Amino acid sequence: MITRKQTEFEGQQLIMETGKLAKQANGSCWVQLGDTVVLAAVVADSKASEERDFFPLTVDYREKAYAAGKIPGGFFKREGKPTDGEVLSARLIDRSIRPLFDKSFRNEVQVYVWVLSADKVNDADVLGITAASLALGISNIPFTTPIAGVRVGRVEGRFIANPTFEQQEESDIDLVLSASEESIIMVEGEAREISEDDMIAALEYGHQAIRQILVLQKQVVGEAGKVKMELAVAEATPDLLKAVHGYRAELAKGLRIAEKEARRQALAEINDKIKTELAESFPEKEGKISEIFHDLEKELMREMVLTEKSRLDGRGLSDIRDISIEVGLLPRAHGSALFTRGQTQALASITLGTKVDEQRIEELEGEFRKTYMLHYNFPSFCTGEVKPNRGVSRREVGHGNLAERAIKQVMPTEKLFPYTVRIVSDVLESNGSSSMATVCAGSLACMDAGVPIKSAVAGIAMGLIKEGDQVAVLTDILGDEDHMGDMDFKVAGTREGITAFQMDIKIGGISTKIMREALQRAQDGRFFILDKMQAVLEQPRPELSAYAPRIMTVKIPVDSIGMVIGPGGKNIRDIVERTETTIDINDDGTVTIAAVDPVACEKAASIIRAMTAEVEVGTVYIGKVKKIMKFGAFVEVLPGREGLLHVSEIEHRRIERVEDVLKVGDEVQVKVMKIDGDGKIDLSHKVLIERPAGAPDSNRSSFNNR
Secondary structure, eight states: OOEEEEEEETTEEEEEEESSSOTTSSEEEEEEETTEEEEEEEEEOSSOOSSOSSOOEEEEEEEOGGGGTOOOOSSSOSOOSOOHHHHHHHHHHHHHHGGGSOTTOOSOEEEEEEEEEOOSSSOSHHHHHHHHHHHHHHSSSSOOOOOEEEEEEEETTEEEESOOHHHHHHOSEEEEEEEOSSOEEEEEEEEEEEOHHHHHHHHHHHHHHHHHHHHHHHHHHHHHOOOOOOOOOOOOOHHHHHHHHTTHHHHHHHHTOOSHHHHHHHHHHHHHHHHHHHTTTSTTOHHHHHHHHHHHHHHHHHHHHHHHOOOTTSOOTTOOOOEEEEESOSSSSSEEEEEEETTEEEEEEEEEEOGGGOEEEEETTEEEEESEEEEEEOOGGGGTOOOOOOSOOHHHHHHHHHHHHHHHTTOOOTTTOOOEEEEEEEEEEOSSOHHHHHHHHHHHHHHHHTOOOSSOOEEEEEEEEEETTEEEEEESOOHHHHHHSSEEEEEEEOSSOEEEEEEEESSSOBOHHHHHHHHHHHHHHHHHHHHHHHHHOOSOOSSOOTTSOEEEEEEOOGGGHHHHHOGGGHHHHHHHHHHTOEEEEOTTSEEEEEESSHHHHHHHHHHHHHHHOOOOTTOEEEEEEEEEETTEEEEEEETTEEEEEEGGGTOSSOOSOGGGTOOTTOEEEEEEEEEOTTOOEEEESGGGSOOOTTOSOOOOTTOOOO
16 A cells, blocks of 8 residues: 655655555655655564674665766766765764664664655755655664654755755755754764854754654654564573673773773673683573673763763863874875874875866766865774775765865865865774864864965864763763763864764764753863864965975966867977976866976966967067968967068068078067958068168078078
8 A cells, every 4th residue: 555645845845655666675665855756675684693792784875877867977887886975875874773773673674775866956865864764664673763864054044954955055054964853863064164052053943844854754654654573682681690790890990991902901801701700600691791791881881970970091071182293294295294182093194186186076966076085094903903904984984074074164265276185094093083083183284285274173072971860971082982872973173163063872862952062062172172283283384395286377268278279189288298297278268287396387387378368469579480482471479370471571672582581490570560350460570670771781680590
């Protein structure tokens, strides 16, 4: 049976439908806004895996090329591996739904979200969040808290829910959030240095919009929802719980070891000891013992924070770890910075390139180019682990994107700084918030490279421990505090305001009151870090690295582009070879010239200016003879522009043979006497020389190269 509901949302029809497509999935639905359509289908194993100690959830978000009436590029002409944009959208969905599954549910679940139609007006990523929730709500999978996603923009001071692509270009906020009716679950986005109050206002506005969407979603689930499967929970026996909890004091002591590796080693030894000592009484229960041990570790850590206001490394709730900064440490990179905060360390390097280095990106909405990019790498050695290297992970894409957006807001315009900028952040150590260390290191590296960024950018991660009415907000969280805590809230910005943010919640959600406190504490931490950064490098260096290319631009008439390029690119290749530069010409006539040697740039620019200059009547030029005819010589006065020097205009005497006076390749000073309607140019040399008094002949000393 087909169930279809629709309502008006922000002036467009929002449609939710189930029962027509993908009926063999556990749950499936079609969600449409305008002419943008997404299909969500979810499937789950009927049995849980006994070996797994985690919830195996996979989210796959894919954009079909046919959705925008396109055929994929490349040799195979079919969709390939997920693009970074698809990976980021999949992460938005995953982070929204993962906290809402029962922790005892271990059946493998796959969520597919496909974009079937793209109207180039409405973004499909937030529809994907809503569609995934609806498909899970309809299914027999035990997902019982409906959520929805919405994007919030602000144009001319007015908030907009799900702004169009055109409105997003004008917006000073790009905020995506997912929420249930009661609480916010996930936040992601960027902003143009907004205040904390503006951030809270945007969240409250978005949450209210989500409540409208949830009304429709609940109607569909109420009519088409299936009976949920039972949770097959293998509860630990009271005897086993009591036995493991008998090591509580020993575990509490191990948790107070401040150094990460020593603490983890001590806890691993305690875990092994428990398994060994309980093996006879509780055979084949090693997995359950580890699970109880982890739960007890989490309980003790949270208890220590809430009751003693003390953290794993001994810090207070608002303390920031020790910070050290070094800039300019890589001699050949165009800019570099090493940022270390506690046991988290990021090495950022800057490479400055030209227009040929721009990244071309093809999406459903069209093709565009990026002149600024940030790439984040997280090798396994940064956490002291051995793992296979299988390319860039989804986590690396997500964290790199967050840091890229944070710094993007202060980057100079292409007109002011016509370079392609690539930042690479290699995380060398990690114990919490390496993405925020990347923001700090990347910002400093830009300044070290001489990139005229508006101001420095810093970032910090906030955590949360919440048990009933007891709440503790943690500043600058550790990796274990992220793992065993309830929130990971990353905030980056300048002294003027917030530029990027990302929040993940591991409980049902949090109130705006808690978020307000977290934002205020994040601002305090951000200012503290900015002070440290400013003490090392206060502003961008005035000069670029000696190894960075020098770029200059020249504007030429659009109708001269073809002449500068020449037939088959002959002219432009000749200039590149003669000057050892890189040259790029835009359709609007902007010529970008790049070379390590600034003299080479100026030489190429002079040639191009001369090629495109207009020949003016009355102007004197040093021309080169290109061709000799019986009636005169053709002289090139500007590159590609020739005029006729008639035999009668060469000297103040009668010349029988032009060859007796001029040869091809000679340079001669000429004056432009006339340009007719067809662009033909008449030249004269004799008007520039005096007639010798009493002598019929004039000397020819005015000609060069004779």
